[in-house]
Amino acid sequence: MFEAKLVCTHCGAEYPLASGLYKCPKCGAPLDVTYHYDDIANLIEDDDPWFRESPHVWKYWMFLPVSNLKRIVTLNEGGTRLYRLKRLEEKLGFGKLYVKYEGENPTGAFKDRGSSVEITKALEFHARKVIVASTGNMAASVSAYGAKAGLEVTIVVPEGTPGEKLTQARMYGAKVEVFGKTYDEALAEAERKAMEEDYYLTGNYHYRVEGQKTTGFEILDQLRYNVPDWIIVPIGAGTHLRAIWKGVKEFYKVGLVEDLPRIAGAQIEGYDAIVRAWKTGKPIEKVQKKVPTIASAIAVKKPVDGENVIRAVRESDGHLDTVTNRETAEAGMLLGREGIFVEPSSATALALAKKMREEGVIDKDETVVVVATGHGLKDVKTWEKVLSGDFVV
Ligand SMILES: [Zn+2]
Known part of the structure; x- marks a missing residue:
């Protein structure tokens, strides 16, 4: 709604929001979403009910890059004490x-804050299945939000990931793939599968x-x-x-x-x-x-x-x-x-x-x-x- 464009955090290259990128095609660095901050300032100025509202992720909807607030995927994340x-x-x-x-x-x-936005975006992009590499917490979180949205979730985790986190992801219905010895190896595998097998890639990206x-x-x-x-x-x-x-x-x-x-x-x-x-x-x-x-x-x-x-x-x-x-x-x-x-x-x-x-x-x-x-x-x-x-x- 108030979001403007994607900007590379390294080289400054700019891209339209609808480009579906997850990193800068020019230099490979992460991207940032920018907003029309003056418009946000005008909107919240003197909005007393907004200031009195208890904190939770979607209180700050004007700072979030979603096009339809009726279609957000939420489990009441945020608002932690x-x-x-x-x-x-x-x-x-x-x-x-x-x-x-x-x-x-x-x-x-904490991952649920990001998962709520990412899975909301996955629906906006008409995704059917999502994939994520994780040391465990993001896997469980994406699995929960994917389940809430009715999406198929595959998680890629390195060997040695705590069993509690994998059990949690499985209870949310995710497919678990153990790949490599470290997070970095699991991440490379998730990115490869996303490119080759038409998954919506979630993880440490701008959304x-x-x-x-x-x-x-x-x-x-x-x-x-x-x-x-x-x-x-x-x-x-x-x-x-x-x-x-x-x-x-x-x-x-x-x-x-x-x-x-x-x-x-x-x-x-x-x-x-x-x-x-x-x-x-x-x-x-x-x-x-x-x-x-x-x-x-x-x-x-x-x-x-x-x-x-x-x-x-x-x-x-x-x-x-x-x-x-x-x-x-x-x-x-x-x-x-x-x-x-x-x-x-x-x-x-x-x-x-x-x-x-x-x-x-x-x-x-x-x-x-x-x-x-x-x-x-x-x-x-x-x-x-x-x-x-x-x-x-
Ligand atoms: Zn760049």
Whole structure:
């Protein structure tokens, strides 16, 4: 409705929205959807009922690229709570510490925001069958939304994907194909099948970004447009971080906020392609070795949105670093003591917040929001191993 065009995030080439592309044909980089921001600003200005509405993904429909709101595919995603962690903020020495708990989404992970938009678009493009590569959470999420829309869903996952996530996808009726040892290999296979076998390709592409940016919208909305000093996000493919930055910038463009937060991203040790490039100033290079990790959901060797993560962090004067399995396990247990059970990869954000506070990157009076991307029930076996000492961290 208010969307304008697709723009390449690397070379700036522009394409019409109806082109059906999923990456830039010229350079292969991810694309962004842009909007007529002045029109959005006019629409929401002084719209009191809109401001009073509780946050959820489709509250922000004017920032989303759909042509018919009557045909959206939704399971009431988003609207996840923002919890203040008072005891923890005192213990660790933050001004204010919040967790945006994305485990409260319909399939237990942040991915549902993006899936709702992507599957809505799949229907607009008259797709019958969709395919997605995933480390597990996106597979379960696309399967649920595909089921809701009556589409056939095939998911491609690497060996070692947690069984809970595959069971979840199968219960939603998806076909599961195990391919390769890593997410990157599964992704190449999904893209090949999409090209050759007429699947609608879902995954870390621009329509998903549009759904995922609502995490950023909701954080600002829930803080009553008081901008936090930091938003800290786990990095797998980097799409969520990139999307949150796009979202907060869009709120800034339409005048909803007068300031921007700094964005920080956490990679798990062993899968540090972006952090290494950030620290050395060199191009992002694929991590070569597969190492044991408790954070399988973010164990990505070459993140598709790596360049966009670095740009977001640079633009926001933010921060990037790795955290260890041990730091992540400890952070997960700290969240547990606050009544919040997250999957291991989600705990990297708090682990990084703690590290940044200890290193003085975050000041003692600053407000910090950590994004916890998935529910702990998503990966119980890994926590069992940590608790029993079977995974030495
Ligand atoms: Zn390009």
